Amino acid sequence: MTQGEAPPRTPRSRPTMREVAALAGVAIKTVSRVFNGVPTVDPAIVARVREAADKLGYRPNLTASSLRRGDGRTATIGMLVEDAANPFSAALTRTVENVARERGSLVLVGSLDEDPARERELAQALIDRRVDGLVIVPAGRDHSYLISEQRSGTCMVFVDREPSLLDADAVVSDNRQGAVTAVDHLLKAGHRRIAYLGDRATISTAAQRFDGYRHALEVAHIAYDDELVHHTGASEEAAIDATRRVLSLPDPPTALFTSQNLVTIGAVRALRALGLQHSVAHVGFDDFPLADILSPGISVIAQNIEQVGKTAAEMLFRRLDGDESAATTITVPTRLIERGSGEIRAGGHHD
Amino acid sequence: MTQGEAPPRTPRSRPTMREVAALAGVAIKTVSRVFNGVPTVDPAIVARVREAADKLGYRPNLTASSLRRGDGRTATIGMLVEDAANPFSAALTRTVENVARERGSLVLVGSLDEDPARERELAQALIDRRVDGLVIVPAGRDHSYLISEQRSGTCMVFVDREPSLLDADAVVSDNRQGAVTAVDHLLKAGHRRIAYLGDRATISTAAQRFDGYRHALEVAHIAYDDELVHHTGASEEAAIDATRRVLSLPDPPTALFTSQNLVTIGAVRALRALGLQHSVAHVGFDDFPLADILSPGISVIAQNIEQVGKTAAEMLFRRLDGDESAATTITVPTRLIERGSGEIRAGGHHD
DNA sequence: CGACGCTGAGACAACGTTGACTGGCCGAGA
DNA sequence: TCTCGGCCAGTCAACGTTGTCTCAGCGTCG
Known part of the structure; x- marks a missing residue:
C-alpha cells in the first residue's frame, strides 16, 4: 500500500455518446450514426469516432436505444420454465437460446416451480422489462391475466402445456x-x-x-x-x-x-x-x-425437446416479425x- | 367470419403513465409516485390511479425507469455458462436465479460452448443491456477485455474457473x-x-x-x-x-x-x-x-454446486451493494x- | 451564372420515467 | 390577521439514444 495510491478510480458511470462525441469533435448524432452503421458518414469521421469510443471504453446503451427507437424492441425474450435445473427445462432453454441468438436476442429465464402465483409474478417482471416476447411452460391453469398484455402487443408462445382462458400459440408433445x-x-x-x-x-x-x-x-x-x-x-x-x-x-x-x-x-x-x-x-x-x-x-x-423448443422459438419470432394469423397449437410427436x-x-x- | 369483425385491435403499444394520468385526472408525476409507493399520496388518489392503470392494463416500464433513475440499475444480472443444457450449468443457473430472485433481479443466460469469442460477444451483449452484474463461467483465458467494463462499474464474479489478466472475484471448487x-x-x-x-x-x-x-x-x-x-x-x-x-x-x-x-x-x-x-x-x-x-x-x-452458485451470487450482490474490498477467490471444498x-x-x- | 439536387453533418424533440423544485392549501402560533 | 411550516400534487428537465428536420457545401446543368 504505497501512499501514491490513486488508481484511475471510479468514473463509476459509463461513458455516453455525448462524451464520445466531445472527444471525437463531432455531434452526438454522428456517433449514433457510426454505431448504427449508417453508410453516409465520412470514413475519416467514422475512424475518429471509433477511436474515441475505444479510448473511453464506450458501449452503446441498448435500453436507452430501445426506448427511443420506433419499434421499442429490446432484443430480449423471456422464458419461463418449471425449473431451470431440470433436464427438460434446461434442454428447452438451450434450444430457445439458440434460435434467439440467431436473431440477436438474449433470453431471460425464470423458474416457476409449478407455482401459478410465481408464474404471474415472473411474467409481469418480464413484461416490466419489456421483453419482445415470452416463451412459457405454464404452471397455472388460468392465463387470462395475459390477455391485456397480448393486446398490448407482447407476443407469447406456450410450450409443453396449452394456455387456458387465453388464445395463444402453443407447441406441445403428443x-x-x-x-x-x-x-x-x-x-x-x-x-x-x-x-x-x-x-x-x-x-x-x-x-x-x-x-x-x-x-x-x-x-x-x-x-x-x-x-x-x-x-x-x-x-x-x-x-x-x-x-x-x-x-x-x-x-x-x-x-x-x-x-x-x-x-x-x-x-x-x-x-x-x-x-x-x-x-x-x-x-x-x-x-x-x-x-x-x-x-x-x-x-x-x-x-423431441429440441424440436419443441425450436418450433416454439421460431413461432415466437414469426409473430415478432408481424405474423398476425390465428393462434395455433402445434403437436410434436413422441417416439x-x-x-x-x-x-x-x-x-x-x-x- | 362475420363482417362486423373489428375486435379491439392493436393499440400495438403499451399504455404509458401519461395515459394513466389522463384517465385518472392527475399529473403524470403522481402516477409515478403511486407506482413507487411514495406514502405522501392521498389514498383516494392512489385508488383512482390504480383503477385507471388496471383499466388500461398499464405496466411500468422498467427500462425507462432505470434510464432515468439515479443508480441506473436494471434489476437484471447476466449469467454466462458453458451450456445451459448441461446439468452443471443448469444447477448453477438455478442457484444464482434463487439468490437473484430474493433481490428482485432476473437472470439473462447465455451459453458459451467453450468458445472464447462467444464469451466476449455475449459479455458485451449483456453489458449493452446494462445488466447490474455478471456471473461468468469463462471459456477464454484472457479476460482483459473486461477491465474497462469493470472500471465503468459493472460488477462481475467468476465461477468454476478463475479470471486471467483481470482482477475479479471468483468462486471455485477445490x-x-x-x-x-x-x-x-x-x-x-x-x-x-x-x-x-x-x-x-x-x-x-x-x-x-x-x-x-x-x-x-x-x-x-x-x-x-x-x-x-x-x-x-x-x-x-x-x-x-x-x-x-x-x-x-x-x-x-x-x-x-x-x-x-x-x-x-x-x-x-x-x-x-x-x-x-x-x-x-x-x-x-x-x-x-x-x-x-x-x-x-x-x-x-x-x-457443491449449490454452495458455489449461492456464494458467487451473494458475492455479486455484495459488490452491487457497494462492497469495494479487494477481489478474492473463494474455494469451495469437494467431497x-x-x-x-x-x-x-x-x-x-x-x- | 444561378437554380438544383445531392451529400454529409448538426439541432431539436421525443421515447417513458423520475429527481429537484415549485406552488397551493390549511392549520397553528404570533 | 398574518406568517410560517407541513403536506401534497404539479411543472420542468433530464437519463442516453434516435427520428425528423434543417442546413451548409459542392458539383452540375441549362
Whole structure:
C-alpha cells in the first residue's frame, strides 16, 4: 500500500455518446450514426469516432436505444420454465437460446416451480422489462391475466402445456398418443395388469397421459382398476412409495407405465430395491440421461425437446416479425425407445 | 367470419403513465409516485390511479425507469455458462436465479460452448443491456477485455474457473484437492497403476485436477506413466476410446480416475462394454444423476454446486451493494461419495 | 451564372420515467 | 390577521439514444 495510491478510480458511470462525441469533435448524432452503421458518414469521421469510443471504453446503451427507437424492441425474450435445473427445462432453454441468438436476442429465464402465483409474478417482471416476447411452460391453469398484455402487443408462445382462458400459440408433445403407444407396447408384450404412476392429475400433461393410458386399456377391453393408479406428484420418494404399494397388492401389476421423469426414476429405484427390475415391465414417459446404461435399459417415450423448443422459438419470432394469423397449437410427436425394461414379457423374464 | 369483425385491435403499444394520468385526472408525476409507493399520496388518489392503470392494463416500464433513475440499475444480472443444457450449468443457473430472485433481479443466460469469442460477444451483449452484474463461467483465458467494463462499474464474479489478466472475484471448487482425494482413495484400495482420463489440459480446471493426480502419485512414490494419461476433451466418444486404449495396454491400469463428467460417463460405458465394471476401480470428478443406481454405483468427487452458485451470487450482490474490498477467490471444498466403483480393490473383485 | 439536387453533418424533440423544485392549501402560533 | 411550516400534487428537465428536420457545401446543368 504505497501512499501514491490513486488508481484511475471510479468514473463509476459509463461513458455516453455525448462524451464520445466531445472527444471525437463531432455531434452526438454522428456517433449514433457510426454505431448504427449508417453508410453516409465520412470514413475519416467514422475512424475518429471509433477511436474515441475505444479510448473511453464506450458501449452503446441498448435500453436507452430501445426506448427511443420506433419499434421499442429490446432484443430480449423471456422464458419461463418449471425449473431451470431440470433436464427438460434446461434442454428447452438451450434450444430457445439458440434460435434467439440467431436473431440477436438474449433470453431471460425464470423458474416457476409449478407455482401459478410465481408464474404471474415472473411474467409481469418480464413484461416490466419489456421483453419482445415470452416463451412459457405454464404452471397455472388460468392465463387470462395475459390477455391485456397480448393486446398490448407482447407476443407469447406456450410450450409443453396449452394456455387456458387465453388464445395463444402453443407447441406441445403428443402426450395422449405417447401414453397410448407406451401402454400398447406393454399390451403387446402380453401384459394385462398395467399400473399407472404419474404426476398430479391437475397438471394438464399428466392428465393427457393418464387419458391415453385409460384409452389404450379401453380399446384392449381391459377393465380400469383404480388400485393400479397413483397420481403421486413429481417426486422420487412418492413414486418409490407408490411403486411399492401397487406391487404389494394381492394381484400385483406385471407392468408399470410411469408418466413423468422423476416418477420413472423413483419406480426404477423401487423395482431394483425389490429385485424386480427384470421381471416387472416398465415404460416411462420422458427420456432421461443414462437410461440406456442401466440393466435393463429403461424403455421410454421420448419427447423431441429440441424440436419443441425450436418450433416454439421460431413461432415466437414469426409473430415478432408481424405474423398476425390465428393462434395455433402445434403437436410434436413422441417416439418409443426400446431398451429392455419395456420388452419384458408378461409371466416370463427377459433382459 | 362475420363482417362486423373489428375486435379491439392493436393499440400495438403499451399504455404509458401519461395515459394513466389522463384517465385518472392527475399529473403524470403522481402516477409515478403511486407506482413507487411514495406514502405522501392521498389514498383516494392512489385508488383512482390504480383503477385507471388496471383499466388500461398499464405496466411500468422498467427500462425507462432505470434510464432515468439515479443508480441506473436494471434489476437484471447476466449469467454466462458453458451450456445451459448441461446439468452443471443448469444447477448453477438455478442457484444464482434463487439468490437473484430474493433481490428482485432476473437472470439473462447465455451459453458459451467453450468458445472464447462467444464469451466476449455475449459479455458485451449483456453489458449493452446494462445488466447490474455478471456471473461468468469463462471459456477464454484472457479476460482483459473486461477491465474497462469493470472500471465503468459493472460488477462481475467468476465461477468454476478463475479470471486471467483481470482482477475479479471468483468462486471455485477445490479441484486439485478433489483430485488428490480421488487418487488417494484408489491408492488406499491398493492400486498402483491408475489411469487419468480428462478434459483438454488447456482448461484450467482440468489442469488443476491433473495436477492433483500427479501430486498424489508423487507423494505415494509412484512413477508417472504417460501411457496412462489421456486428455481427451469433454466427449463421451473420445472417453470411450481412451478407456479402451489404456485398458488394452500390456500392463493395464487397475483403476481409473476420470476428471470430467462426460469423460466419466464414457468410461462407465466402456467398462461395461468390456465387462470390467466390477474389476477395474473408478472414481470420477463431478457427480451425475443416477450415478448411485448403476451397479456398481459410481464413486465420485462431488462439487457443491449449490454452495458455489449461492456464494458467487451473494458475492455479486455484495459488490452491487457497494462492497469495494479487494477481489478474492473463494474455494469451495469437494467431497468424495463412495458408491462401489471406487472401492474395488486392486487384484480382487468387489461390488 | 444561378437554380438544383445531392451529400454529409448538426439541432431539436421525443421515447417513458423520475429527481429537484415549485406552488397551493390549511392549520397553528404570533 | 398574518406568517410560517407541513403536506401534497404539479411543472420542468433530464437519463442516453434516435427520428425528423434543417442546413451548409459542392458539383452540375441549362
